[in-house]
Amino acid sequence: MELERLIKQFQDKNQDAFRQLYGMYSKSIHGVVYNIVKDTAIADELMQDVFIKAWHKSDSYSSKKGRFFTWILNIARNAAIDKTRSKAFKQSRQNLNADYFVDIIAGHDNLDDSTDAIGIKTFVTHLGEKCKAVIELLYFKGFTQKEASEELQMPIGTVKTRNRNCIQQLRDMVL
Amino acid sequence: MDINTYIASGILELYVAGQLSETENQEIYNLLKQHPELLQEVIEIESAVVKLTAAVSPNAKGFNSIEERINADEQNEVIKLKPRPSNWIAYTGWAASILLGTGLFWTLNQNTELEQHIESANLENRYLETQIEDARTDLAATKNLLNVIRDRDIIEVPLGGQGDFASSYAKVYWNKADNTIYLDAAGLPNAPVGKVWQVWSLTLDPLTPTSLGTIDNFEIDDNKIFTIANANESQAFGITLEQEGGSPTPTMDQLYTLGVVNPSS
Numbered sequence: 001m002e003l004e005r006l007i008k009q010f011q012d013k014n015q016d017a018f019r020q021l022y023g024m025y026s027k028s029i030h031g032v033v034y035n036i037v038k039d040t041a042i043a044d045e046l047m048q049d050v051f052i053k054a055w056h057k058s059d060s061y062s063s064k065k066g067r068f069f070t071w072i073l074n075i076a077r078n079a080a081i082d083k084t085r086s087k088a089f090k091q092s093r094q095n096l097n098a099d100y101f102v103d104i105i106a107g108h109d110n111l112d113d114s115t116d117a118i119g120i121k122t123f124v125t126h127l128g129e130k131c132k133a134v135i136e137l138l139y140f141k142g143f144t145q146k147e148a149s150e151e152l153q154m155p156i157g158t159v160k161t162r163n164r165n166c167i168q169q170l171r172d173m174v175l
Numbered sequence: 176m177d178i179n180t181y182i183a184s185g186i187l188e189l190y191v192a193g194q195l196s197e198t199e200n201q202e203i204y205n206l207l208k209q210h211p212e213l214l215q216e217v218i219e220i221e222s223a224v225v226k227l228t229a230a231v232s233p234n235a236k237g238f239n240s241i242e243e244r245i246n247a248d249e250q251n252e253v254i255k256l257k258p259r260p261s262n263w264i265a266y267t268g269w270a271a272s273i274l275l276g277t278g279l280f281w282t283l284n285q286n287t288e289l290e291q292h293i294e295s296a297n298l299e300n301r302y303l304e305t306q307i308e309d310a311r312t313d314l315a316a317t318k319n320l321l322n323v324i325r326d327r328d329i330i331e332v333p334l335g336g337q338g339d340f341a342s343s344y345a346k347v348y349w350n351k352a353d354n355t356i357y358l359d360a361a362g363l364p365n366a367p368v369g370k371v372w373q374v375w376s377l378t379l380d381p382l383t384p385t386s387l388g389t390i391d392n393f394e395i396d397d398n399k400i401f402t403i404a405n406a407n408e409s410q411a412f413g414i415t416l417e418q419e420g421g422s423p424t425p426t427m428d429q430l431y432t433l434g435v436v437n438p439s440s
Contacts (some may be wrong), residue, residue, distance in 0.1 A: 015242070022238045024225070031231030044236050049387045051241050052248075069221050070193040073228075080263075101231045108233065120230040138192045140223055145194050160195045163192075164185030 007068050010049045011058045019170040022051060025069055036080035037089070037100045046083060050076045050125055063117050077142040086162045102132045131166035181206075195376045237278065250274045313397075320357070320400060328352050332412055334434035336362075343431045347412045355371050361399040363431060366416060371422045372431075374403060377411040379435070386415070389421040411435045 009017035029050055034043035037123075054072055061071050083089050099107075102124040124132075134150055138159075139141040149156045181187075190196055190203050207214045229235075323329065334345040343363035349355075358374060366372050374387040387403050415422075416429040 006304075015245070018245075019238045019242070022241060026238070027232045029224045030227075030229040030235035030245035033386040034233065035228075035231050040233055042275070043232075044240075045233060048241055048244065052244055055241075055245055056248075064201055065197065065219065066193060066195075066200045066204075067191060067221055069225060071190055075195050107229050117230065120227060135227070136292035137211055138189070138194060139228065141428075142191075145189060160189060161183075162185075163188050164183065167188050167223060170227055171219055174223055175219060175224045 001067070004063065007061070007063070010055075013055075013058070018051075018055060025072055026051065028069070031101070032073060032076050032140055033080040035104060036077070037083055038099070042083065042089075043080075046079050047076070048078050053079075057145060062084065073139075074142070077140075079091070081142070084150060100136045101130055102127060102136075120170075120171040123170055126168070127166070131169070134159060135170075136162045137165055176288065178210055178212060182213065187213070189222055191217060191224055192263050195312075196323050221334065235398060265399040317398075320398075324348055325355055326350060332434045332436050334412055334432035337430050337433050338428075340431040344433075345414055345432045347434065349405065349409070349436070354404060356387070356403050356405045356412070358390075358401045358403055358412075359399065360393065360401060361412070363393075363414065369419055370416050371419050371421065373415050373417040373425065375413045375425050376405055376407040376417065377413055378408065379410045384425050385409075386421065386423070387412075389417070409436060 004022055006017045030043055030047045033050070034040065037043055037046065046104060050072065053075055061068065065071070070080045101127055105120060105124045108121075127135075130152070134148065137148045137151060138145075143151065145156050145159050149159045152159065154162070186195070186199070187203070190200065195203070203213075203217075207217060261387060267308075328350060330349040330351065332349060334347060334348040335341075336343040342366070346359040346362075348359070349359040350357075354428075360372065372390045372393055374390065376382065376387050378385075386407045386408050387405055390401055393399070393401075411434060413425065413433040414431050415425040416431060417426060
């Protein structure tokens with residue numbers, strides 16, 4: 001399929017392929033790191049670093065290990081979390097606001113009235129508290145299922161099925 | 176294996192979230208190859224998550240920002256070498272201009288110095304020319320003098336120091352053919368201020384002095400040889416120190432030198 005071919009070209013250091021993959025995922029990666037660092041400039045820098053790293057380490061990706069998006073998502077979350085642990089970051093941002101991704105999305109004055117934007121806004125406004133938390137932890141913060149279950153004080157199996165339901169709602173809204 | 180149950184378990188959502196173990200990932204990878212409906216499910220989950228996460232981004236930067244960096248990285252090895260030549264060229268340029276500047280300054284300096292040299296050389300030349308001219312004149316005079324002295328018609332008359340002036344001497348070369356005497360007065364001191372040497376021709380019997388004149392330029396004459404006309408039948412020559420302007424008769428106590436003409440010569 002198309003994506004596999006793109007990834008193969010990307011791994012062969014084809015810049016056009018890289019550009020296409022960047023087009024597909026950069027906004028998501030930016031969203032994820034922004035949600036962690038809560039600073040546009042730092043998020044910009046981190047996102048660049050993430051893609052540069054992916055470019056240089058493209059050989060280490062294998063579809064057997066998971067989805068390409070998941071691979072980049074992992075790099076991004078790790079980079080962003082490392083950043084928040086750095087001394088300089090801690091000093092400059094004493095009071096990280098505790099907004100979840102939902103608050104950020106709700107706070108955006110979306111100028112583009114794309115179907116996705118409207119759909120997602122509707123989605124987050126109707127999303128239950130449990131869904132917000134599960135998605136936040138699993139996708140944005142990179143918590144494991146076990147960590148999420150401890151954080152949310154719910155059984156591991158429940159995390160899994162709840163997450164499935166939440167994502168299903170999202171799919172209904174945006175796909 | 177019941178695909179629908181598998182899907183409903185929520186494992187694919189965790190797969191996309193990246194929360195499964197390596198073994199589980201490998202398992203799902205194999206299943207995806209066998210079951211297109213599973214793959215379709217994964218793609219939809221991923222697509223939804225991509226959209227959701229993208230919605231959080233206030234605004235992501237374009238690819239250009241990345242492109243510059245990867246291109247810079249890729250050209251790194253080439254670029255690393257490049258600054259050197261460019262620096263080298265820059266340094267060479269500066270060095271050259273400094274050299275040129277120094278060179279120009281030096282040349283100008285040198286030029287001024289040379290001009291001064293030429294001027295002083297010219298001056299020296301003119302001075303030397305004068306000296307050569309003088310020397311030539313001197314040489315001609317000396318040759319002439321030598322010829323005079325060597326002339327066999329010449330009568331040599333040595334004049335000895337007299338009385339208090341015993342250390343004085345002089346010599347007269349008398350050419351009777353042209354009525355000229357050449358007085359070599361190198362053995363006389365300079366005349367004191369207000370005084371002058373006066374040369375006398377004498378006949379002895381009776382003693383009659385005849386003035387041959389005063390030597391007014393004694394001090395400034397180099398070879399102290401003076402040409403004096405003498406048409407007398409001289410028997411002796413004498414030199415006295417007299418008041419400036421000369422005397423009609425010699426002051427005998429100031430007779431410095433005196434010499435008798437040897438009749439045989």
